[in-house]
Amino acid sequence: MSRRARLLAGAVLGALAALAIAVALAWPREQFVPAASPEAWGPTSANIARGAYLARAGDCMACHSARGGAPYAGGRAMETPFGTLFTPNITPDRATGIGKWSADDFWNALHNGKSRDGRLLYPAFPYTSYTKVSRADSDALFAWLRSLPPRPAQNRAHALRFPYDSQFALAGWRLLYFKPGVFEEDAKRGAQWNRGAYLVEGLGHCSACHSTRNRFGASDDGLGGGLIPTIGWYAPSLTSDGEAGLGKWKEEHIVQLLRTGVAPGASVTGPMAEVVAQSLQHMNEADVRAMAVYLKSLPGGSSPAREPAPRAPEQVLEEGSRLYRQHCAACHGERGEGLGPYPALAGNRALSLAEPVNAIRVVLNGGFAPATAGNPRPYGMPPFSHVLDDAQVATLVTYLRASWGNAAAPVSSAQVNRYRAVPLD
Template sequence: MKKTLALLVLVGAAAAAVLIAWPRARHVPAASPAAWAATPDNIARGAYLARAGDCIACHTARGGAAYAGGRALDTPFGRLYGPNLTPDRETGIGDWSADDFWNALHNGIARDGRLLYPAFPYTNYTRVTRPDSDALFAYFRSLPPKRQPNRPHELRFPYDQQALLAGWRLLYFRPGVYAPQPARGAEWNRGAYLVEGLGHCSACHSTRNRFGASGDTLSGGLIPSIGWYAPSLASSGEAGMKDWERAHIVALLGTGVSPRGSATGPMAEVVARSLQHLLPADLEAMADYLKSLPAGDSPAPGPGEPASEQVLLEGRRIYEAQCVDCHGADGRGKPPAYPPLAGNRAVTLTPAVNAIRMVMNGGFPPGTAGNPRPYGMPPYSHELNDAQVAAVLTYVRASWGNAAPPVRGSEVNRYRAVSGSD
């Protein structure tokens, strides 16, 4: 690890000189000043795009002014803070130009020339077109200015070094606007643009290497530091959506609930703050693209060592005492209020962290216009110990056609330690 870091620093030092010319080399000019003018049309379009990109999630502290920054983002390398996007001249983007904004979005380079950390998903946003970037800029410039100084990041050495970040970029980042595929049609291309670009779905739904670089494959991965698993969107076996009805995908994205399952955990926030506000045509386009994704490289894990009869009996006892009223003796539930457990990828995924967290902490789908009074699940961490949580989940994962590996008490205990993090 130390040798690899040292190599990255050396590579970064060499890359830094190259990156000095990067803003000019990767610049795409605006059509005209009218593209970012504060017109009602530009501002409305930018507001819609900001919601599509879920910008508010990282740029608004809990209880703080919208887009004024300050929300903490924990990573394996330390803590970062979302910056102020309001047009305050001293602490926000009031002195930025449309070119400065484009350079940050497309190239990951701040107005003062600093390299931005990829917790800001410019690796996805680089696909955004210049007209959409200009509309976003017009919208952010229309917000009430909020004087709120940006908090400095709290990264451990050497991850706080710009030379190391330059090396990372040389290895893992290639700027480029989304290039439509004419053979696929307008709807598919719109869906690809939203999923791969503004929606930055791969930021959570792809595995990251030890340096935080994403494979951008939508093949699923554990979200660092918060203890939730973002399932694969690219395989029908483990978790993908190829075998979903398109209407069910649209319902899940737009309302947070569907006959196939509900959005919980971090995804509930994405639906509430971003996806529910998208036009039906854009949700349809995203569904079209997601259904077209090829199967992932890795097959779904097998059932492994079977659970003991004693564990299954204990799990059934707990299920009949605590779960059957909502989810049914046959595991079919009463969707959309009570999602099915039979054939539900959320309970059969490996690792089983999402199911563990739901049993321990409970939770709600998002409250949305299409689901204004969501039904929630109560927490059971105060009633069930680790072995009992493992037993009931093992029973669910082995019943009604489900065939997932058993859950161990030690696994429950491991995820219990991060169960309070969001």
């Protein structure tokens, strides 16, 4: 071998060694926290009751139950920009569920994102948030899942495009974007704030929707808002008072919104309505209040500066005004002030978002707050997709976004058409 070849080979080996060291240092090491005792996940009534509550708080049923299928037997399709994932059976069936799992296996899945057989799990299962869940809560969840009726339901193989179907690619993703770690309390904050942070950042996995994702599907781990991939809804920022930030809200109104789906001047719809119906309304008031305290404390301030929105042509606004008077004013008022239970549109933050998708979808599909114990007969808004065509919806939403103090950009018929055929969930 020539001297030049030896030098080149040495350089290559050196680079590979440096890469190996960097990977070793950066690789998200698995963490193990032992159970307090075997009784921690035993089938006691206390463990099962606590686990059932935590499953509600984490809204486990929403993903692990297919429409029309057995609860927690999996099979729900989750569309992603990389293909389709199918949620697994988490009932205690020994052949197709988690009947052969140990409490340690379950902890490893929540905390380290690894299955019992060693496979890396896709982060559509939000272990990037669940890693913060305590071992005690993990064990209680496991005890409750083991108490469910076994449901034989074979797990479906994911349908992902290459290279996203590769465990090697997933390992690279984890190297870049995942580091396991339990929730650490902030000693400068009180017990209530820390409890709220634990629920919002961990079991509640709020950042799964309310954060921006990059081209590889990784969340920025904040709550700054983002378009939810494939389902066509925008989860507004919880840190910006110009979007859904709660810093200026009364604590009681935040609690009311989370537990009932409605509060003075606000209501939830779309995916958040499902969260309230299936999860938040079943939590005790102390926990919801702790979440409110934490959410209210998040940095608010003003939204990032945006260029002044272009104003739509006057003929578009005139036609929008006509459509509003014909279809909307009877409930929302001649000046968008809102009548009775129907919300005001004047100064409505949902209409001023840079991304207009939520307003478009509410006009197309209707707006329905969830039926909850605190609001069992919610008022809703009917859909207009069968009444208005794409151009009319665009004209109406443009008018709403430019009237009564709202000053957001016009909407095009192409934007409306993009979401007309998108499924509701």
